[in-house]
Every structure is written in C-alpha cells, then in structure tokens.
Amino acid sequence: MAWLVSSLIQAAKHELEKQNKKATSLKDVAKAIGVSTATISNAFNRPDQLSDKLRSRILEECKHLGYAGPSLAARSLRSGKSDVIGVVLADSLGYSFSDPMAISLLEGVSSVLEKHNKQLLLLSSLSDNSSQVGAESLPDGFIFYGTPSQNALARILNLSKPCVSIDFSHEAMPSVNIDNRKASKEIAEYAITDSDDSVAIIGMRLVEDENVRALQEGDNLGNSQEIAHQRLLGYLDGAAAKGVSIPFTSRIHLPRNTIDYAQQAAIALLERKDRPNVILCMSDVIAMTVCRVANQMGIFVPEELKVTGFDDIAEATRNSPPLTTCSQQGVEKGIIATTMLIENDTVSKVVETKLRKRDSA
Structure with missing residues (x-):
C-alpha cells in the first residue's frame, strides 16, 4: 500500500496544474450542476452535511460528467490534511x-x-x-x-x-x-491445579534468536516491558502461587508466532520422557498447534495434557477441544486507539481481559 500512496505526493503539484485544463475539474462540475465547490466536496467527503436527496443527485451527475471526486493528493497539498x-x-x-x-x-x-x-x-x-x-x-x-x-x-x-x-x-x-502480567498469571493459576504439575511455557520473541530453543539462565531478556516478557513473568507468578517452579529448559522461545515454529516446540516438549502435563502458550496459534500435535501423538487433551492460549481468536472456539484462553479484545483495542487519535485524547488506556474457560484446560 505504501508504494501506491507515496506516488500521490509527487503527483500533487502536477494534478493542480492540470486541474484547470480538465473538463471535469471541481469548479467546472460545480458550475454545471449549479452548486458550490464546497457542496461538491461535501458530497464526497462529508455526506452528513447534505440531505440524502441532494447528495444522491450530485453523485449521479458527477458520474455522468466523468468526475470521480476531489483528488486526495491535491486536497492534501492545499489544506495540509490528507484524511x-x-x-x-x-x-x-x-x-x-x-x-x-x-x-x-x-x-x-x-x-x-x-x-x-x-x-x-x-x-x-x-x-x-x-x-x-x-x-x-x-x-x-x-x-x-x-x-x-x-x-x-x-x-x-x-x-x-x-x-x-x-x-x-x-x-x-x-x-x-492490557495488563499482560496479570492476565497470564490468572490463566496459569487456573490451569495449574497441583504442586506436582509439570509445567512448560511456549512464548515468542523472548530473546534475540532465530532458532526455537529453551531459555538459558544467562539470557538477556532486554526490555522487561515487552509483551512476551510480561506474559512470561505472569506465568511464573501464577506457577509460584501454586507451588510450582518452571525450569529454564521448559521455557521455550519461538522467533515468531507461526505454526511451523510452534510445531517444533510442541514435538520437542511432548517427546520428552518427563513431558509436561500443562503447557502455557503465549498465543492461540501456538496453543492450537500444541493440541494438534498432542492428538497426533495420542496424548489426550485435557486428560493427559492441559493447554492454554492467549488472544481468543475466532478459531479458538472451533479448536479440538475448544481452547481455554485469555480474551484481549483486538477489535476493541483498534477502536479505542483510533478514536483516541481522531479525538486527540492523550490519556492512555488499559483494556480489560477475560479468562475464557473452555475444554483444553
């Protein structure tokens, strides 16, 4: 998309120079229809300023005249706003x-x-x-x-x-x-039911490494405010509250949140002689992959292996079994952020999460 829009900037001055020569310029169209240029502009950009009847008439006549609307590039150059x-x-x-x-x-x-x-x-x-x-x-x-x-x-x-x-x-x-640490602590405390549980964590981007691997004691986790690090801390908090310690060998790093990487981690964990009976996953994509690998290996979820996700994507309810996860309301976050930007709201927001208790844990 960027390469499409960037050409508008270079074209803006050329557009303005050509506009007066074109039979379908804004001024000519306004004159032909018998309304102001502002009214034409409102018909395309601010429909709430006109009656439905007037706007429909203007758009229909513009169509017949071959006028597609005000140029984004030219308007941006004139007003300093691009919308x-x-x-x-x-x-x-x-x-x-x-x-x-x-x-x-x-x-x-x-x-x-x-x-x-x-x-x-x-x-x-x-x-x-x-x-x-x-x-x-x-x-x-x-x-x-x-x-x-x-x-x-x-x-x-x-x-x-x-x-x-x-x-x-x-x-x-x-x-x-969202409060990632609080949310992951809650889901860990829910999934871990016994101090004898063997727990593993699969997260993404915990360290700067393009390989799937377990964390090591000397790993530099960098910015502790990163989402993955906050979720890791939350899982460890929840496990500690249940009397469980999760060794570094059971804290697995993925370079990215993909099925291929998640499958590598799942196979490595589930082929262990001391395989975990609880796996806490930092995304639903990872968790659903773990469930699929477990099923292929004849390991029953949740009877032999509890699996939790994070995100609550649409596929989580269709997983086999339906996924226990944390809902972080992606659509709502997008709505809130965009509204803040448009309304110049400078107060930061924390969106509430919700534990979705389903059948995988």
Whole structure:
C-alpha cells in the first residue's frame, strides 16, 4: 500500500496544474450542476452535511460528467490534511496479514476510519526504502501496533504528528494496552491445579534468536516491558502461587508466532520422557498447534495434557477441544486507539481481559 500512496505526493503539484485544463475539474462540475465547490466536496467527503436527496443527485451527475471526486493528493497539498491515518506494524506486511490478532485490530481501526471518512495506510516498521519514507509524510497521524524498529519510530516522531501506540508504551504518545502480567498469571493459576504439575511455557520473541530453543539462565531478556516478557513473568507468578517452579529448559522461545515454529516446540516438549502435563502458550496459534500435535501423538487433551492460549481468536472456539484462553479484545483495542487519535485524547488506556474457560484446560 505504501508504494501506491507515496506516488500521490509527487503527483500533487502536477494534478493542480492540470486541474484547470480538465473538463471535469471541481469548479467546472460545480458550475454545471449549479452548486458550490464546497457542496461538491461535501458530497464526497462529508455526506452528513447534505440531505440524502441532494447528495444522491450530485453523485449521479458527477458520474455522468466523468468526475470521480476531489483528488486526495491535491486536497492534501492545499489544506495540509490528507484524511489518511497510518498504521505502523511492527512486522512485515506479509507476516502481519497472517496474524489473527493484527487482523482483528485492523478491523477495529477500519470501522472507526469509515465512520469519519478517513483512509488507512499500512506501513511496516521494518521497511526503510524511499517509497515508504516518502509515504510516511502523507498521514495526518499514526497508530503504532507492537514495538516498532528504532529507525521507523525516530523517523515518524520527527514528523511531529499525533501518534497512539497499541501493545507497547512510549513517553512521546498515549497507549492502549492490557495488563499482560496479570492476565497470564490468572490463566496459569487456573490451569495449574497441583504442586506436582509439570509445567512448560511456549512464548515468542523472548530473546534475540532465530532458532526455537529453551531459555538459558544467562539470557538477556532486554526490555522487561515487552509483551512476551510480561506474559512470561505472569506465568511464573501464577506457577509460584501454586507451588510450582518452571525450569529454564521448559521455557521455550519461538522467533515468531507461526505454526511451523510452534510445531517444533510442541514435538520437542511432548517427546520428552518427563513431558509436561500443562503447557502455557503465549498465543492461540501456538496453543492450537500444541493440541494438534498432542492428538497426533495420542496424548489426550485435557486428560493427559492441559493447554492454554492467549488472544481468543475466532478459531479458538472451533479448536479440538475448544481452547481455554485469555480474551484481549483486538477489535476493541483498534477502536479505542483510533478514536483516541481522531479525538486527540492523550490519556492512555488499559483494556480489560477475560479468562475464557473452555475444554483444553
């Protein structure tokens, strides 16, 4: 998307120069229909300012005249506003579109933007090519989802435009978060029922390593405020409250939240002679993969193995068995963050989570 929108910036001046020569310019269309240019603009951009009858007539006549509406690029150049909101994804666009939570969040963002007649521009914080850097100047404001790269964060903050973050905190902007440590502690305390339980944790991005592996005592966990680290601490808190210690060998790191990585971890844990009877997973994608691997190995869930997830994605209820998980309301977080940005609300929000007790634990 970035490469499509960035071309608008270079085209803006050329668009303005051509506009007076075109038979279907805003001024000519307004004159032909017999209304003001502002009325034409409202018909396309602010429909609530006109009656349904008048707007329908204007749009129909514009269609016959071959006029598709005011140019976004030219309007942005004139007014300094683009009516575009940028969402900066921590990961690549391809990976983000495979992430159910990212999709849920974007659903919430889009629903608010549609109500306010604004457009969505998706950007990856991992990209720093000239096309994206050019496109970053277009949005009126930004929503960061997940911890961005330092380069992207610095570039966008330097634009001095309103920003809101989701699932990470920064002093320069308000945030929308959940209490990850509290939520993971709650689900651990629910799943662990005996001090003799053997418990494992499967998390993602616990360390800087592109391999699936167990944590080691000397590992540097970096920023303790990262989501994965907060969830890890919550699981350890919950286990400790039940009198259970989880060794480093049972704290498994995945480079990313994918089925392939989750399958590697699940097989490694379930092939152990001292295999765990409780596995706490930092996402539903991981948890559903563990359930599938356990089923293939003839291990019954939850009779022989309890499995919990995190997120409560749509597929969680269709899992076999239905997944016990933590609902963190991705759509709602997207709605809240976008509303904050549009209304210039600078007060950070903490969204409540809910333990979904189903059949996997």
